[in-house]
Amino acid sequence: AQKITQTQPGMFVQEKEAVTLDCTYDTSDQSYGLFWYKQPSSGEMIFLIYQGSYDEQNATEGRYSLNFQKARKSANLVISASQLGDSAMYFCAMREETGNQFYFGTGTSLTVIP
């Protein structure tokens, strides 16, 4: 089974609107971390936001927030007030307490339309 599933290969959003990028995960660990990364067309991987499995509040970092629903095993990224510079690939990732691997989803390509 896939550890991380991103079901939206491509998304479009109007500038200044909010957008939600979906991510579901699969783990039997009690302790794990969930991460989102941004990859612009220049290719570098930029860390955006982190959510720990024990965190009761959704993580926020500026315009980024993580909608964490533990029972549903989902960790959706919400970008508010989209900007043209938000156009990029976005990857969801997970790291478990047991084992030492870091799992990535297949990514979502976001295009912000002026």
Add this chain to the structure above:
Amino acid sequence: EAQVTQNPRYLITVTGKKLTVTCSQNMNHEYMSWYRQDPGLGLRQIYYSMNVEVTDKGDVPEGYKVSRKEKRNFPLILESPSPNQTSLYFCASSFQGEFYEQYFGPGTRLTVT
């Protein structure tokens, strides 16, 4: 400046010619890892290392070797590259534990003809 460096950034080579991609970090991280990125497949972990002399296979280790003789360095070795190893490669590092994000190098674009 805290960073992960990779060299070379671009490499075109021929089938069977051994190559090494270097990776170095200056953040005293215990954990280092190599990924390959292919269209539609996301990032897949090749090998990772929890500390010096401790390495383990990720999801796609075939055709690759690694070593961790020093904490800061984690080279990726392709002993006999093949065209299916044409890809974008990333090195990353972090502190050990599920709550730490990984810091990525700039990537190495490898083409094997």
